[in-house]
Amino acid sequence: xxxxxxxxxxLVKRTGEKVFLECVQDMDHENMFWYRQDPGLGLRxxxxxxxxxxxEKGDIPEGYSVSREKKExxxxxxxxxxxxxxxxxxxASSSGTTGxxxxxxGSGTRLTxx
Amino acid sequence: xxxxxxxxxxxxxQEGRISILNCDYTNSxxxxxxxxxxxxxxxxxxxxxxxxxxxxxxxxxxxxxxNKSAKHLSLHIVPSQPGDSAVYFCAAIRDQGxxxxxxxxxxxxxxNP
Numbered sequence: 001x002x003x004x005x006x007x008x009x010x011l012v013k014r015t016g017e018k019v020f021l022e023c024v025q026d027m028d029h030e031n032m033f034w035y036r037q038d039p040g041l042g043l044r045x046x047x048x049x050x051x052x053x054x055x056e057k058g059d060i061p062e063g064y065s066v067s068r069e070k071k072e073x074x075x076x077x078x079x080x081x082x083x084x085x086x087x088x089x090x091x092a093s094s095s096g097t098t099g100x101x102x103x104x105x106g107s108g109t110r111l112t113x114x
Numbered sequence: 115x116x117x118x119x120x121x122x123x124x125x126x127x128q129e130g131r132i133s134i135l136n137c138d139y140t141n142s143x144x145x146x147x148x149x150x151x152x153x154x155x156x157x158x159x160x161x162x163x164x165x166x167x168x169x170x171x172x173x174x175x176x177x178x179x180x181n182k183s184a185k186h187l188s189l190h191i192v193p194s195q196p197g198d199s200a201v202y203f204c205a206a207i208r209d210q211g212x213x214x215x216x217x218x219x220x221x222x223x224x225x226n227p
């Protein structure tokens with residue numbers, strides 16, 4: 001069973017902390033994505049990567065960075081967490097040839113910044 | 115700029131009846147449209163898709179209709195079942211370059227017994 005695995009289901013962090021959200025996929029997919037889901041706003045793209053060590057900004061990259069050192073792993077970093085980054089974070093992956101079938105998502109990490 | 119819009123935040127339907135979820139888009143360059151279903155505390159899962167060259171795609175109880183002239187698509191679920199209660203996201207994608215899905219805001223569907 002193919003999977004996208006996010007390391008934590010729930011996280012509580014303090015304002016100003018550096019936060020790492022990890023995502024691993026076992027499908028040998030080229031593309032990986034980080035979204036955040038907020039009520040009334042849907043899923044908004046933070047960053048994506050279409051190859052190892054490659055990254056591109058999505059629609060809301062401010063306050064975030066990413067790292068992709070290996071094909072299977074894509075990390076989202078909150079450099080200095082703030083309360084407005086409290087959200088559900090979703091990682092996804094896709095093959096370069098499966099855009100028609102969309103993405104495979106992880107189960108999400110609910111982050112609360114206090 | 116919200117390229118994909120779902121204007122109904124919620125929808126309540128009787129079990130056994132038809133559920134119709136709607137979605138509008140603004141970018142005529144999209145090549146595919148997809149519907150995702152999301153349960154609480156889970157990631158979205160792919161439900162059904164349609165190419166921009168078609169106007170209908172059917173998969174069991176789920177049918178997606180595309181009206182390109184109106185830039186509108188809809189998802190029909192017949193008959194609706196309690197397990198269909200979830201948040202449904204409409205999404206669109208271009209088939210060229212980095213394949214980024216653009217999502218709507220989501221519609222929470224509740225099926226009442």
